Amino acid sequence: MSGEKTLSFCTTDSVQGSHVFSVSGYSKQRGMGCGKFIISGAFSVGGHDWAIRFYPDGFNKGYLDYISVYAELLSKDAQSTGLSSSLDNTEPRLFSQTNLSRFAPQTATFMARSEFEASPYLRNDHLEVECIITVMEKVRVSETRVPLSGIAAQLGKLLEANDIPADITFSVGGVVFGAHKLVLAIRSPVFKAEFYGPMKETAGTPLITIKDMQPGVFKALLHFIYTDSLQITDDLEGNDRVEMVQHLLVAADRYDMEKLKLVCQRILCENLDVENVATMLALADQHRCDILNDACVGFISCQKIMDSVAATQGYADLKRSGPSILVDAQLKIMRRLYKT
Structure with missing residues (x-):
């Protein structure tokens, strides 16, 4: 076989x-x-x-x-x-x-x-x-990709070709996306509650406006919902790609999609550096990302790296907006260093 x-x-x-x-x-x-x-x-x-x-x-x-x-x-x-x-x-x-x-x-x-x-x-x-x-x-x-097959391939074609007419539309930053309530509800508890819960829409085909999200992020979110695979624009690299994944992690948390959160955390853990680790630490705390939090703490455990991190703008912003996050991180670092 x-x-x-x-x-x-x-x-x-x-x-x-x-x-x-x-x-x-x-x-x-x-x-x-x-x-x-x-x-x-x-x-x-x-x-x-x-x-x-x-x-x-x-x-x-x-x-x-x-x-x-x-x-x-x-x-x-x-x-x-x-x-x-x-x-x-x-x-x-x-x-x-x-x-x-x-x-x-x-x-x-x-x-x-x-x-x-x-x-x-x-x-x-x-x-x-x-x-x-x-x-x-x-x-x-690139990340290793598994060519879509079976139901994932069929759902991917459903999203792209719209063979079955969409029964829900979204407006994100002026861009309109069509989708299918049942697919979204199966994949996201938030969409399930919105479409089939007590507060569900009763109108025919509503247009839902999504605020505080970029169209490219919502497109990647839909792709993951339908295919269970992550698709990020190929021309994005370096900081732009990391920023896109950060936004996608926020979207995953917003719609309670734990698998997508794990995928995003893994990518962000692999792209930690002195300039972004403080921002990543704040992101991990805000969206309850234990894996990313532990990776950030491990990254800055070295005193030399910590000194460099403390000189960045991200650290200054975190010190001002979330001092408790730094205190918690410092306690974890001390436990690592002294193994207590």
Whole structure:
């Protein structure tokens, strides 16, 4: 019996920049000596500093009759490719500033002196070296997804295609969404009480206005209700994605959807940092999220991290609006440190 097939995606963010190193009076540079080089001005690509090295008399004694050009990493380590528009096209590699790997690969950057001086690269005793560098900044891997099947797939199609006409509509930030009362009631005790409880609507097809919620958040909430899977816009990343999940957690608490709250807490726990942990702590307290609360306390248990957190705006806001939350967190930290 075959196992369940799942899916995830990997994408890499990159930044590309170029620098032209213009060398006049090439003939005057000859005779500098083997291993001697001319270095370009530093230039920045992807938050890293780079330079171009030009060796008129060869990189070492084994290449006395060759000229050579290198791209060199000057600052912290980076993963990148270094491209010379006509001579060299390297594969992605890791540059380390502390050793020889800070230089671009050497093989195609060597050219016989006689070949170079007869080539169109040298004109009127002048040459230009263009280095195009692409820095791979961050690898993003999506959450593992299970392709929808069975009833989840059918309900997802119901939401998207509206084969069965909606019997309830919502207006969220000026955007109208159609849905089905029975599906919403099965998934959310709040919707169940609203549609089938003592205070249920008696009109035909009411339009319910949802306040204090973004349309994108409500759309993600509906998707989870119908398919039991989380869908967040693919073009959201970093802080924008974390902010969306925070809003979705608030919505999950509002409609008493515990599973969605757990999913959101897990994502937020994986994205804690010095700048947002105080805000996350306040969010966890306000919406009764024990898992997120414990993760925040664990994150700031380190004194060095705590000092950094205390310097953030989020901490200042929490200190002003919810000092009791900080007191509770500090007590938990003390228990962790002294295991009492």
